[in-house]
Amino acid sequence: MTSPWGQPAPWPGQQGQPSMLAGHSDRERAVDVLRAGFAEGRLQQDEYERRVERAYQARTVGELGLLVADLPQGPSGFPQAPPAVPHTFMAAPPTNGKATAALVCGIATFFTFGASALPAVVLGHIARSEIRRSHESGDGQAVAGLALGWLWIAGWSLLLLLVVAAAK
Structure with a gap:
């Protein structure tokens, strides 16, 4: 033509x-x-x-x-398979809010001299159990909050033991 x-x-x-x-x-x-x-x-x-x-x-x-x-x-x-969507472009699962709160409390322990350590540990454990159940993201944040919280609790416990031992 x-x-x-x-x-x-x-x-x-x-x-x-x-x-x-x-x-x-x-x-x-x-x-x-x-x-x-x-x-x-x-x-x-x-x-x-x-x-x-x-x-x-x-x-x-x-x-x-x-x-x-x-x-x-x-x-x-031959039926054509739909093109695979790269993982990069797929919608990410929502982040667990308690995991974010655990991380914030864990970081805040540096500014509160450990006062927010116990909430970081409690929120971290709750977040990890919710993440396992609901398959949300944020497990790393929960673990970081847990680690920072436990480090401050261990540090204050060690300091208290040293003070008690020195008082005897």
Whole structure:
């Protein structure tokens, strides 16, 4: 199909716009479709060879479209699996609020000289049990809050033992 000026006709749906120039990947995709059509018995050997030759000589995407317009766009009989979504683009599970609170209390122990250590430990244990049950995220925050809380509790306990031992 050509226009009155001898140019290849544009893609259907692109009426009035010139066809885009074809790249190497466009030509290879067209040849792949032709190869699949030949393998399925939709094309005779001589027609397949002529179309492949024309595909490699095609200048526009419209010309390539005309070469494969009467073929399915890939092997038939095989259902196409949906493309896998990379883990990066999947929605992350919500973060457990108690895990965040445990971490905040654990960090606050440096400013409160250990007064927020006990809440950090309690919130950390509650958060970890909720995370196991609900599969939320935030386990690392809960563990960090637990570790900081227990470190301050152990530190104050050791200091209290030293004071009691020194008083005797």
